[in-house]
Amino acid sequence: MLEYLKYIKIIIMVIMLVIVLFPLYWTFNYSFLPEKDTVSYPPIFFPSYPEHFTLEHYLVAVTKYPVLRALFNTIIIISIASVITLILSLPPAYVLAKLDFKLKEEIYYFIMALLTIPWVSYTIPLYEISRTLGLIDTHILLIMLYGFSGIPLFTWLAFPFIKSFPEDLIDVSRTFGLSEVKILFLVVLPILRNALISLFILRFVWAYSDLLYQLIFTIDKAKMINPAVLEFPGLYEMPYARMASGGILTVLPLLVLSLIFHKYIISGLTEGMRITA
């Protein structure tokens, strides 16, 4: 009986792995198939050289569409913006976690409630304002938007990390006459380096994946990756393989990032949960 259970478990594990990885694999597969193979029935399960293999879609994606520039724009904009987000949300988190003052709880819950305001409600007035200021489709606008929009969420996410920081170390630093700003940046943050990295990566991945602002505020010069990839399916054609190659190109930077920083991502995603919940 127990033996059976073991095999059932292994089977479930394998099935689960297949299900999790399938969409990515399928996109990968399609991105190498000639377009005629993507509309074959039954489907072709893996690209095989020479008949069912082509690099054409990647070539088309980077030559006929502004994908490379969009990737470059996105990585630059999001990297700078993520640093800004962290710089601006760590001090409030520190203040809320480690200092005592009037209305502290009210402010904390107000920040939480801010998280429920739908992003789309900011976009119309922001669009009007940035059009008047001539900022539409500029890098600086997107850096500001992604830099500032994450402040409430990341104040809230950074809160548990800072909260768990030992009080004694802060008290000792105070006796040395360090100001609270210096304590945060010279004492607390260097020790919380891992948390910082994981928060940075969370911000990076979320902003990189966001469509709304990228779609509304970038047109050509500052075009970002998500709207760029959405241009692949045309009005009257559905080039599956080309869409797939665009998808792979979009995911690639994130996959590389996650391979390098894998252990930080998990701790970033789950640590906050452990302490808040």
Add this chain to the structure above:
Amino acid sequence: MTLIVMLLIPFSFFIISHSIPLLYGIYLSFMDRNGNFIGLENYAHIIDDYRFWGSIKFTFSYAIASTLLNLAFGLFIGVFISSLKRGQNLFKAIFLIPWLIPLTVWGLENRIIFSRDFGIINYVLSSLGLIKGMIPWLGEPILAQLSVVITDVYKNVWYVALLFLVACQNIPRDLYEVAQLDGATRLQMFRYVTLPLLRRNILFIGLMLFIFALQGFDLIYSLTYGGPAFSTHTVALYIFRRSLHYGDYEYGTAISTIWVIILFGIVGTTFALLSRKLMR
């Protein structure tokens, strides 16, 4: 002084770049296209706007369905993985992959997978003999709504499972040993040890999922673009199309004001109150 430098100044960046535009948007909602004050006229239009109410209905149904399914399957998968002796770290790494794929790309991928004539789903179902003919997953209103929920759960459930897995790993082992000594079955252990201890995590994760699902935009934009026949319009997509796509900015701001009131007023307050209760 410290408060000004460390709380007020950093937060003013958000206030100036987001909260003040939001207020400006509310101001715009009382204007017509030429900037004349028209009072509540835009709001009066909303009452007859059946597409708006349709999008509200779909948004809430979608958010509730995807939240419940994500929680149920996520909890099941998380508990299952945490019961494994080996391979937990492998699953932790693998479960991150769907999380890394932007929803826009996820939508495009699933357009391929759910395609009526060439999609793998129809191929698998028909070769197993479960269906006759091809199911137009994204071509019929009800099916398209269902597909949106399925693709959402397919993407998010792994991340939810990861959170539950970590939460399970934090439950002290001795609790299970004691339960085992008392002769509890596995099901009883789940019911009387795991579930009560995860209650807060479940509530918390559920709230987060719900809030994010109510904002749903990216996935639907790239998967169905609200179609067919407006059946998968979320409020966010509807506001986007009415205002930024068709240029009806003032009406758009009126709808989004109502949407802010619903979300910030009802959901935001519940969220804050509930987490306040949890923190105690």
